[in-house]
Amino acid sequence: MWTFRQENFNADEIALNGNRFMLGNGYMGFRGTLEEYGREHYVACMLNGVYDRVGDQWREPVNAPNGMLVQVLCNGEMLSPLTSKVLNHVQELDIRHGIHHRRTVFEKDGGEITVKAERFISHDRVHLMAMKYSVSASVPVKLVIRSGIDGAVWDINGPHLQQLELTGEDNLLQAKAVTGELKHEIITSALNGFQGVNCGTAEAVWMEKELVLAAGQEWSFCKYVSVCTSQDGAGASAMAVLECQQAAQIGYDELLKHHAAKCEDFWRKSDVVISGDDEAQFALRYSLYHLMILATRHSSAVSIPARGLSGQVYKGAVFWDTEMFMLPFFTLTDPAVARNLILFRYRTLDGARRKAREYGFDGAFFAWESQETGDDACSHFNVPDVFSGRPMRTYFRDKQVHISADVAFAIKQYLRQTGDVAILREGAAEVIIECARFFYSYAYYKPGKARYEVLDVTGPDEYHERVNNNAYTNKMVYETMNIALEALDTLRLKDRAGYDELAHRLNFEGELEAWRMMKDQLYVPAPAADTLLIEQFDRYFTLEDISMETLKSRKLHPDEYLGGGNGLAASTQILKQADVVLMLNLFKHEYGSEVIRRNWEYYEPRTEHGSSLSACAYAMTAAHIGKPDWAYKFFMKTATVDMTGHSKQFIGSLYIGGTHPAANGGAWLAAIFGFAGVSIVEEAVIINPSLPEKWQSISFPLVLRGQEYFVTAGREKVEVRSADGNEAPQLFRCGEVSVNVQPGKTAVWHNKTAVK
Ligand code: IFM
Numbered sequence: 001m002w003t004f005r006q007e008n009f010n011a012d013e014i015a016l017n018g019n020r021f022m023l024g025n026g027y028m029g030f031r032g033t034l035e036e037y038g039r040e041h042y043v044a045c046m047l048n049g050v051y052d053r054v055g056d057q058w059r060e061p062v063n064a065p066n067g068m069l070v071q072v073l074c075n076g077e078m079l080s081p082l083t084s085k086v087l088n089h090v091q092e093l094d095i096r097h098g099i100h101h102r103r104t105v106f107e108k109d110g111g112e113i114t115v116k117a118e119r120f121i122s123h124d125r126v127h128l129m130a131m132k133y134s135v136s137a138s139v140p141v142k143l144v145i146r147s148g149i150d151g152a153v154w155d156i157n158g159p160h161l162q163q164l165e166l167t168g169e170d171n172l173l174q175a176k177a178v179t180g181e182l183k184h185e186i187i188t189s190a191l192n193g194f195q196g197v198n199c200g201t202a203e204a205v206w207m208e209k210e211l212v213l214a215a216g217q218e219w220s221f222c223k224y225v226s227v228c229t230s231q232d233g234a235g236a237s238a239m240a241v242l243e244c245q246q247a248a249q250i251g252y253d254e255l256l257k258h259h260a261a262k263c264e265d266f267w268r269k270s271d272v273v274i275s276g277d278d279e280a281q282f283a284l285r286y287s288l289y290h291l292m293i294l295a296t297r298h299s300s301a302v303s304i305p306a307r308g309l310s311g312q313v314y315k316g317a318v319f320w321d322t323e324m325f326m327l328p329f330f331t332l333t334d335p336a337v338a339r340n341l342i343l344f345r346y347r348t349l350d351g352a353r354r355k356a357r358e359y360g361f362d363g364a365f366f367a368w369e370s371q372e373t374g375d376d377a378c379s380h381f382n383v384p385d386v387f388s389g390r391p392m393r394t395y396f397r398d399k400q401v402h403i404s405a406d407v408a409f410a411i412k413q414y415l416r417q418t419g420d421v422a423i424l425r426e427g428a429a430e431v432i433i434e435c436a437r438f439f440y441s442y443a444y445y446k447p448g449k450a451r452y453e454v455l456d457v458t459g460p461d462e463y464h465e466r467v468n469n470n471a472y473t474n475k476m477v478y479e480t481m482n483i484a485l486e487a488l489d490t491l492r493l494k495d496r497a498g499y500d501e502l503a504h505r506l507n508f509e510g511e512l513e514a515w516r517m518m519k520d521q522l523y524v525p526a527p528a529a530d531t532l533l534i535e536q537f538d539r540y541f542t543l544e545d546i547s548m549e550t551l552k553s554r555k556l557h558p559d560e561y562l563g564g565g566n567g568l569a570a571s572t573q574i575l576k577q578a579d580v581v582l583m584l585n586l587f588k589h590e591y592g593s594e595v596i597r598r599n600w601e602y603y604e605p606r607t608e609h610g611s612s613l614s615a616c617a618y619a620m621t622a623a624h625i626g627k628p629d630w631a632y633k634f635f636m637k638t639a640t641v642d643m644t645g646h647s648k649q650f651i652g653s654l655y656i657g658g659t660h661p662a663a664n665g666g667a668w669l670a671a672i673f674g675f676a677g678v679s680i681v682e683e684a685v686i687i688n689p690s691l692p693e694k695w696q697s698i699s700f701p702l703v704l705r706g707q708e709y710f711v712t713a714g715r716e717k718v719e720v721r722s723a724d725g726n727e728a729p730q731l732f733r734c735g736e737v738s739v740n741v742q743p744g745k746t747a748v749w750h751n752k753t754a755v756k
Contacts, residue, residue: 001282002096009081009089009104016645018042019310019659021093023100023119024293026302028064028227028308029309032093034102035070035117035133039152045129049302050186051371052080052179053585057157059377061305061316065188065224066150069206070133073144079106079113087112095289096267097260098123111215122255123262126298126718127243127380129253132465134220136421137213145201147192147223148206149175156312156655161186168198172244173205176237179502185230189240193222222252266292266635269701272332276696283639284671286443287502287664289698290642291329295659296700297336300343301372307658315377315658317342317369320403321662323410325613329668332702333447335418342414345407346427348374349434352404355436359398363437366403368396383564385497386557394564395465399458401442402751404435405476409586412483415490417680420707424491425498430639433508436515439477443518452522452659459537460582460613461575463563465688471525472583481519485512496726525590532598534580544572548608559650562608575603576610578617585621589681593625593752600625612638612647616666617672623674623690631674632692639667675739676713684731684738688719689713704730709741721746 004020006013014033018041026048033043045064053059054740072079081089081104085198088105099120108114110318119131123317135143161177168174168299171192178185196209211219225242228236247255268329270288274281294304303318305327322341330338345352345366352364358364367376379400381391411428415421443452454477459470492499504508529535536539544714551562551574562569563576578585581603584596600621609615615634622631639662641647649657679689685704691697697714707730708723718734726743733739748755 001092001278002095002285004095004286007089010084011082014041017091018044019102019642019645021091022064022290022310023098023121023124023129024309025121025123026294026296027298028121029293030119030121030129031098031310032067032091034081034091034302035068035427036072036078037130038150039154040405041417042154042311044154044311045188045315046228046311047186047227048296048305048309049299049372050179050231051182052160052184053181054157054160058315058346058379059181059371060155060157060312062160062179062184062186062228063153063155063312064186064229065164065177066153067175067188067190068115068119068129068131068223069148069204070114070131070223071146071147072110072135073146074113074141076434079104079108079115084108089447093289095286097263098158098289098293099256099260105399108141109139111141113137113141113143117444120256121293122259123266124255124258125230125243125247127228128238128247128255129225129227129419130247130252131225133223134218135213136218137215139215141213143211143213145194145196145209145211145219145221147190147194147221149173149188149190149199150204151175151177152203166200168200168205168207171195171207172241173198173207174241175205176235185236185397185706187228187237188343189237189241189244191224191244191687192246192632193224221429222248224248224252224552239447243642246747252336258322258442263292263603266295266296266334266718269703270329270469271567272668272698272700274671274695277692277694280636280692280695281638283636283643283655284667286643287639287667288660290659291668292327292521293320295330295334296340300340301347303341303370304661306662307656308661310658313658314365315369315371317367317371317377319369319615319662320406321665323406324387325616325662326665327410328413329665330684331417332412332672332704334704335414335420338418339420339423342411342423343427345374346431348372349427349431351375353434356434356441361438363439364404364431364434364442365401365438366407366435368400379585383561383654384559386653389569389653389721391582392561392564393751395458396462399456399466400462401439401454401457402459402470402473403477405473405480407485408432408435408480409476412479412487415487416682417704420496421490423458424487425495425502427488429498430481430488430506431489432484433455433502433506437479437508437511440515440518443477445521445524449523450521452518454522454708459579460577461536461579462565462611463574463576463608464537464540465564466569467540469523469525470537470579472533472579474522474524475587476523478519478524481522482517485516487521488512513724527599532595533602534584534595534599536575536580536603540573546574547571548564548574548605559652559654562610569608573606575607577606577614579603581607581621582617585617585624588624589679596621597625601629609649612641612660613666614662616663616670619666620674623677624669626690628675628690631670631690635667635670635674635692638670640661671698676700676704676711676755678711684733686733687713687718688734689715689718691715714752718749718752719746
């Protein structure tokens with residue numbers, strides 16, 4: 001099943017459906033709204049990496065003028081499910097090919113008028129969207145069709161589009177605007193496949209055509225829309241026009257064919273087949289669809305914001321979500337995208353350096369909320385209090401130092417899994433060095449304890465701010481120092497000239513010994529000898545130990561913020577999201593299953609899962625310790641979040657709705673690293689399936705160091721096929737049995753014993 005479908009119209013779900021039915025191609029995203037909608041219905045064509053600020057409000061991404069506007073008027077009344085009588089309404093998303101469909105039957109003057117629209121954002125031509133629109137009637141009717149560009153766009157902290165110029169010449173329309181702060185030119189051009197009269201207002205331009213339809217007659221047209229900005233280079237306006245003209249020449253069906261072929265390519269590289277559980281199958285594919293529409297194939301100047309391209313929530317910013325929850329999917333299915341995501345951190349390194357300086361540290365302190373320059377978009381007062389309306393002082397920006405470690409960790413995983421050493425010279429080594437420098441300047445040496453500590457931080461559990469020795473953070477800092485030393489060794493060995501150039505430019509060689517010493521003496525909270533529990537941070541266990549129910553019963557407002565200085569959770573052991581368990585998941589081979597189990601059982605009941613990043617960590621660790629039944633509900637939670645819309649919509653009075661690409665990535669992680677039990681260690685790929693009751697098997701492709709594999713992990717049987725074109729053998733291990741799988745060959749394990 002490849003279709004997400006909704007029947008019947010529900011006006012309360014306009015915002016949610018905008019997320020559910022998203023289209024996108026990494027360059028832009030278009031919300032799943034209906035063609036006749038306007039700004040008040042959250043129509044948005046969000047541009048990736050184009051930001052603007054109005055006054056002293058938060059900077060946020062810019063929405064382009066809406067080129068998909070089409071309206072049908074009957075007797076002067078615009079047909080819309082919001083105001084007209086609807087006999088039947090279906091909205092559908094073909095997740096395999098990224099195509100949005102809607103079909104609405106309106107009742108009008110005793111007859112039926114049916115509107116159908118199909119649209120896609122091309123994965124073949126990044127600036128292009130196309131639509132096929134048709135209208136038919138069961139009785140003779142006179143209609144007016146309007147098709148144009150709406151310059152009135154949804155903004156949270158706008159308006160961003162200034163100096164709006166609207167033009168129309170024959171069937172080619174254009175809306176051109178300049179953003180207030182950075183003076184980006186934003187252009188939407190639209191070419192209608194019909195002749196009509198050009199009309200407009202100060203905010204919109206459209207073509208109008210009168211239609212007389214006989215009973216049973218259908219009329220249709222195609223529309224080609226192109227969006228370009230001055231960030232794409234000089235002549236954006238001409239570029240947008242040309243794109244529409246070329247698209248019209250090529251024609252809708254042909255464009256669709258090329259777009260669909262790119263989507264097929266995505267699925268060939270990344271589809272996961274679950275046998276025995278249709279619900280999980282669809283949820284996982286739906287999650288992968290959301291990653292497909294966000295993949296930044298076209299550029300390393302942009303990354304993937306925490307709410308994808310579904311809106312300006314969270315300032316359209318890039319968080320650690322990308323590295324820790326999405327990157328592994330791309331690295332192991334489409335490494336070129338992963339490479340772009342890593343290079344984005346290099347391109348924004350100067351912003352991270354500025355942030356480190358701002359706080360008095362060396363190196364690079366990566367932003368909690370990064371926009372295009374790498375400077376931190378997060379404000380000091382990031383959550384408005386629901387009671388007083390006052391913005392509260394939060395320390396997301398100042399204290400989540402783990403982001404620099406997450407970036408370094410992600411690069412290490414990418415290197416290990418791709419073997420792409422060249423990226424070190426292209427910027428990755430510089431990023432890693434600056435992260436190590438940052439932590440060296442951040443850590444404290446405690447002479448009395450003869451160790452380094454990492455003090456005054458906020459870990460993944462944001463409810464406890466400004467804590468000391470957060471286990472996740474300390475472990476990740478340790479890893480960063482290690483990664484830096486290792487990466488420089490690798491560069492020295494494999495690319496001496498590259499190493500020398502970097503050593504000369506960054507002058508780090510005199511610091512290496514100090515980094516090594518810090519690493520060796522860094523305090524990383526360990527499991528207690530008796531309980532095996534790892535304390536989340538110093539004195540966490542002394543906090544009030546209450547149940548989730550008790551915490552909830554203390555709430556005075558459903559959206560009150562639980563963290564920060566006065567939040568209800570701050571003085572208790574209730575945590576927002578996986579923290580120790582996330583750390584255990586990343587380093588599961590260093591900690592035995594018993595340590596993971598004990599910590600899972602301790603922390604899970606105390607975890608609110610108030611972030612969509614939480615569930616997948618619990619799913620992966622549970623599967624790893626042989627508890628797939630515990631894992632399943634967390635897997636389903638992460639995989640269905642954007643279908644159900646069951647996620648927090650507010651923190652304090654701040655709206656945080658939208659799509660959740662980290663959870664989408666988390667669904668893949670839980671399926672592959674959790675249930676299929678894949679882990680990639682230095683010498684081998686381990687496959688240790690731990691399947692939920694209903695699942696017979698899970699099959700998926702993986703690309704590792706440029707070679708393609710296809711894995712099927714079942715209850716009794718595991719099969720690994722190495723593609724014909726592969727060049728070298730690769731060691732796979734299932735149970736205790738390792739097999740060096742040769743190119744073009746298949747290895748099979750029965751009950752963890754190799755038979756071929
Ligand atoms: O990055 C996350 C964070 O961990 C929890 N709050 C939401 C952010 C964006 O998804």
